């Protein structure tokens with residue numbers, strides 16, 4: 001297994017229809033890929049394939065070693081649990097040492113430390129998105145797959161997201177983000193579907 005995400009001549013279908021084809025790129029440690037395109041073109045489907053959750057019609061995807069974390073609506077936090085309990089559940093599933101410490105640090109990273117004991121169902125839309133980002137941060141995975149990470153975020157939260165992405169790439173991480181919003185991140189590769 002290499003340390004890069006290698007995508008070769010990829011085509012993905014859903015419901016018997018080819019969504020896109022001929023997607024190819026290589027993302028090495030420190031690289032950020034921003035995927036754009038109109039509604040329904042298949043951005044979320046592409047991230048699911050990178051996470052190993054979707055079917056490939058043609059081509060290939062080679063994932064880097066070091067784990068994958070997908071932030072999307074399907075990986076919602078337990079609405080009845082407190083923020084920290086919901087995150088610890090995922091941190092334990094993701095594996096690695098000391099989930100409690102990792103979750104506490106990730107909550108500080110997204111400025112949700114003060115809401116650690118609040119039930120997930122009481123969070124605002126932007127706070128929920130920050131909690132979902134904390135799940136990805138706490139996972140310790142090398143490859144972050146972020147589906148619409150900027151949705152519902154205010155200016156301060158957008159700055160923190162950018163800083164966390166910069167820190168992750170500085171540590172040799174790889175980020176693939178699907179977005180409708182312009183992301184003010186430096187030095188990214190664009191993939192348009």
Ligand SMILES: Nc1ncnc2c1ncn2[C@@H]1O[C@H](COP(=O)(O)OP(=O)(O)OP(=O)(O)O)[C@@H](O)[C@H]1O
Nearest residue numbers: 014015019037038039040041042043044045046178
């Ligand atoms: N489970 C499914 N079975 C069949 N088709 C599906 C399924 N899930 C999604 N699709 C279809 O696949 C296509 C791509 O959906 P996807 O969510 O990947 O697009 P997207 O580019 O992320 O869209 P958006 O910008 O609206 O978030 C859509 O036409 C959608 O209807």
